[in-house]
Amino acid sequence: MTQAHAKKGEVIRSYSDLAVHTEVGAIIQHHSENKEDIRLVVRDAVPWNDNTSKVLDLGCGYGWFEEIMPAGLDVVGGIDCLEENEAPFLAAARPKAREVFFFKMMLPARTGLATGRFDLIVSLYSLYFFPDFLSEIVRLLKPGGLFLCLTHSARMLEEGQHYFDFKNLRKVIKRFSAENGHQILRPFFKEISHIDYPNSLIFHTGDEKALAMYIDFKKEFIEKDVDPRIVREKMIAELRRKGKLRFNKNDRIFLAYK
């Protein structure tokens, strides 16, 4: 294993437990100031029609997006480096498409998939792990096809930065963030637009358990910068002192046409 792979592996471990992922998803939703479901915003940004029936999901996880995709599609494929995502992904995708597949693969990698095979490729909270895969994404899209990606602001959790220096977290997100996404996509696509999803996570006194779980979920991102237990204790002490904590969780959806 290369050093880069080992580093990625540490971040990826935080996505490896479906039950935890689901619980943290519920915490994020409950503590979000923006009450619109981001998945529905993403889904409704896609012009679903007969020409949008072959879909590939990169860094697909357990099928978070497939759960709310429209049905009646031709193909839904997912690629993810974690084997345990295969069964839940396929279970979520099956009701939506005639043909489904899952490749366990560490991207960037050669997929062996045919050129121009997909109408729509999505990458939700994952392109910052494999920005070097963009030329392959373009190859896999049909002419005029859509690449949709959802990413965080480089200022995510900036309020925590007041107490700690989250260099590693910044480094990962800066590989593809709301702020630099246009610049990174521009050489590959003809037309690029975006939709902002402004949001903050708000925790009040009494929410200590939820805050601790959220920080634990982010621990693979922050543990190279500072011991996550110290972050957790400090943030909980701050929550008790101030009565309320707010964290930046602004996201951006990019729509890029080939």
Ligand SMILES: C[S@@+](CC[C@H](N)C(=O)[O-])C[C@H]1O[C@@H](n2cnc3c(N)ncnc32)[C@H](O)[C@@H]1O
């Ligand atoms: C934040 S999760 C997002 C999952 C899903 N797209 C969602 O929005 O719920 C990132 C996903 O990317 C996968 N991943 C991370 N690095 C990867 C890589 N280099 N190649 C393939 N998958 C990767 C992880 O296993 C994880 O499922």
